[in-house]
Amino acid sequence: MSKRILVVDDSPTVRQQVSVALCQAGFAVVEAVDGLDALGKFDATIAMVVCDVNMPRMNGIEMLEKLKADGKGSTTPIVMLTTEGQPALIDRAKKAGAKGWIVKPFKPDQLIAAVKKLTS
Amino acid sequence: MPMPDRIFDTFASVRRRVRDAISSVNRTTESETIAVGTRLQRIVALGSEHIARLKSVLGASLGHDDEGLVASIQRQSRRIQDHLQEMTRRLQDHRTQVGAAASRVTDITETARQIATLNSEARILALNARIEAARAGEHGRGFAVLAGEMNRLSQAIAQASVRIQGLGTELNVALPRLRNESEALEAMTSTFGVAAREDIDGLEQQVHVLQDEVHAAVRESDRVLVGILDDSHQALSHLQFQDVCAQTLRVTDGWLAEGARAMAAELGRSVDIEPAEYTTIGDGDRTSVTHADSPPAGEVNLF
Numbered sequence: 001m002s003k004r005i006l007v008v009d010d011s012p013t014v015r016q017q018v019s020v021a022l023c024q025a026g027f028a029v030v031e032a033v034d035g036l037d038a039l040g041k042f043d044a045t046i047a048m049v050v051c052d053v054n055m056p057r058m059n060g061i062e063m064l065e066k067l068k069a070d071g072k073g074s075t076t077p078i079v080m081l082t083t084e085g086q087p088a089l090i091d092r093a094k095k096a097g098a099k100g101w102i103v104k105p106f107k108p109d110q111l112i113a114a115v116k117k118l119t120s
Numbered sequence: 121m122p123m124p125d126r127i128f129d130t131f132a133s134v135r136r137r138v139r140d141a142i143s144s145v146n147r148t149t150e151s152e153t154i155a156v157g158t159r160l161q162r163i164v165a166l167g168s169e170h171i172a173r174l175k176s177v178l179g180a181s182l183g184h185d186d187e188g189l190v191a192s193i194q195r196q197s198r199r200i201q202d203h204l205q206e207m208t209r210r211l212q213d214h215r216t217q218v219g220a221a222a223s224r225v226t227d228i229t230e231t232a233r234q235i236a237t238l239n240s241e242a243r244i245l246a247l248n249a250r251i252e253a254a255r256a257g258e259h260g261r262g263f264a265v266l267a268g269e270m271n272r273l274s275q276a277i278a279q280a281s282v283r284i285q286g287l288g289t290e291l292n293v294a295l296p297r298l299r300n301e302s303e304a305l306e307a308m309t310s311t312f313g314v315a316a317r318e319d320i321d322g323l324e325q326q327v328h329v330l331q332d333e334v335h336a337a338v339r340e341s342d343r344v345l346v347g348i349l350d351d352s353h354q355a356l357s358h359l360q361f362q363d364v365c366a367q368t369l370r371v372t373d374g375w376l377a378e379g380a381r382a383m384a385a386e387l388g389r390s391v392d393i394e395p396a397e398y399t400t401i402g403d404g405d406r407t408s409v410t411h412a413d414s415p416p417a418g419e420v421n422l423f
Binding site: 012085098 | 419
């Protein structure tokens with residue numbers, strides 16, 4: 001059975017591009033349009049989360065902190081995929097429990113390699 | 121209306137039109153990019169499906185196990201060879217037995233000839249017996265009857281002997297012919313065996329060539345599939361320009377809103393600025409993401 005990856009991004013084009021790359025690599029993708037939507041779709045079957053930072057309603061860092069605080073996603077690897085690159089923001093994500101940071105535009109091969117590594 | 125107010129109104133009007141234009145451009149590029157992405161996904165899916173089917177068909181043409189087909193041909197080849205060898209062995213036996221039979225027929229013919237010779241002596245003896253019986257007169261009458269019977273028996277033996285010699289002669293003609301036929305059949309079997317071996321060798325070689333071609337075609341299919349995936353990944357990378365452009369236009373919209381807000385504050389006027397679309401946590405500036413110590417775009421940083 002394919003591992004399920006939760007892809008969180010308000011941009012439909014980014015969601016589609018990440019989904020296409022991951023599906024081609026054999027993963028199953030669940031999409032969420034923002035942090036709040038992602039909290040509703042997160043469950044124990046999710047093997048990993050790929051999440052944008054700047055989004056409407058709830059941003060990616062808030063979602064990360066909430067998931068880790070609730071204990072629901074305490075063991076699920078979460079990688080941020082964003083155009084942001086400030087070191088302070090990266091540190092905050094790291095402290096909140098993120099497993100990685102990728103600055104857009106992403107390279108599909110490298111994203112797939114990272115997802116494979118973190119879900120193996 | 122004082123000039124600053126007119127400038128403010130003009131700016132607000134321009135800002136609204138720019139905002140509408142940004143929304144329109146973003147909507148259009150977004151839908152077009154998604155359409156391209158969908159097509160791309162379909163191309164990859166169709167390519168993968170086609171190549172999988174091609175590999176399946178190529179595999180089926182040689183059976184599920186290529187080596188199994190060659191082994192099967194070799195098994196059948198061995199069986200044909202075994203049958204041909206058995207046939208040759210039996211033909212050789214047949215030829216030997218025909219030779220032995222011919223020899224026995226010669227013996228029988230010779231024996232029949234000897235019987236004929238003895239029989240002719242017996243006839244002379246019977247003739248002499250009749251003569252002696254005639255001389256003996258009345259006393260020799262019974263002996264004359266016996267001599268007559270001996271003569272009749274001798275004639276019957278002579279006829280049988282002639283018949284046996286005739287049959288022997290016929291057999292002496294037929295058996296060499298049968299031996300020749302047997303030899304010809306043996307030679308034909310041997311020739312057929314060599315030809316069959318050559319044909320089977322050729323068939324095996326053709327199967328090996330076909331196997332090599334199928335393996336090459338499968339390798340080529342895999343190479344094409346890898347190429348399709350690589351190209352699709354490249355295309356996906358390029359398609360990300362849309363999101364970067366959309367974010368840049370939204371930031372530009374934010375700058376204009378900020379200008380309108382500042383101008384409204386100076387003039388003591390209100391401005392209808394829409395609520396922010398984003399709960400921006402960073403600087404939100406998609407046009408200047410590269411900080412001196414920020415990771416480069418595309419790089420994966422795992423903690």
